[in-house]
Amino acid sequence: MPVPARAYVKTLVLVAVALLFLLPKGGGVWFGGVFLFFLAWALYNVVRLLLKRGERRSRAIRLAIWSAALLLAGATQVHWQHASLDQANAVATALVSASKRNGAYPTSLDAAGFNSAALREEWGITYRLYEGKPQLSYPAVFMPLALMEYDFDAGQWKTNAH
The missing domain is CATH 3.30.1300 (Pantoate--beta-alanine Ligase; Chain: A,domain 2)
Known part of the structure; x- marks a missing residue:
C-alpha cells in the first residue's frame, strides 16, 4: 500500500530545521551531536525495518531523507x-x-x-x-x-x- 506524501511532512520539517543549523559556516559544531543522534535513530529504524514488514517502505524513505540531508550537511561543512x-x-x-x-x-x-x-x-x-x-x-x-x-x-x- 503506498504511503501518502503528507506522511513525510513532519520528517521534512525536522530536516529543514536541522539544515538551518548544519548548512551555514560554523554549523559543523552541531554536526557531531546531530550525527550521533541520527546513528541511534537509524539503528532503531533498521531493526524496525527488519522486524515490521508493513513499516518498511515508510521507514526506508525516512532513513533516505535523513541520510541525504546529513550527507549534504557534511559535504557542505567539509567545503x-x-x-x-x-x-x-x-x-x-x-x-x-x-x-x-x-x-x-x-x-x-x-x-x-x-x-x-x-x-x-x-x-x-x-x-x-x-x-x-x-x-x-x-x-x-x-x-x-x-x-x-x-x-x-x-x-x-x-x-x-x-
Missing part, C-alpha cells in the same frame, strides 16, 4: 573547512612574503593589502602583531571553541582548543 583553510593559507603566504620583503611582519591585515573587516566577517580570520610576533587564526569548522593558528616558525597550522 567550508577547505575554503577557510585556502583563504587563511593565502593570507599566511602574503604575510610571510611581506615579512621577507620588508624585514618585519605587517602591523595589520590592512597593511598587508587585505580587507581585515571582510576577512573577519566572512571567514573569521584574525591577525595581530603581539610583541613583534605575528598571530594568525581562524575558527575550526567542526570543533567549538577551537582555533586553527598558524605557526610562522614551522610554516603550518595547528589546533588551539580553548
Whole structure:
C-alpha cells in the first residue's frame, strides 16, 4: 500500500530545521551531536525495518531523507573547512612574503593589502602583531571553541582548543 506524501511532512520539517543549523559556516559544531543522534535513530529504524514488514517502505524513505540531508550537511561543512583553510593559507603566504620583503611582519591585515573587516566577517580570520610576533587564526569548522593558528616558525597550522 503506498504511503501518502503528507506522511513525510513532519520528517521534512525536522530536516529543514536541522539544515538551518548544519548548512551555514560554523554549523559543523552541531554536526557531531546531530550525527550521533541520527546513528541511534537509524539503528532503531533498521531493526524496525527488519522486524515490521508493513513499516518498511515508510521507514526506508525516512532513513533516505535523513541520510541525504546529513550527507549534504557534511559535504557542505567539509567545503567550508577547505575554503577557510585556502583563504587563511593565502593570507599566511602574503604575510610571510611581506615579512621577507620588508624585514618585519605587517602591523595589520590592512597593511598587508587585505580587507581585515571582510576577512573577519566572512571567514573569521584574525591577525595581530603581539610583541613583534605575528598571530594568525581562524575558527575550526567542526570543533567549538577551537582555533586553527598558524605557526610562522614551522610554516603550518595547528589546533588551539580553548
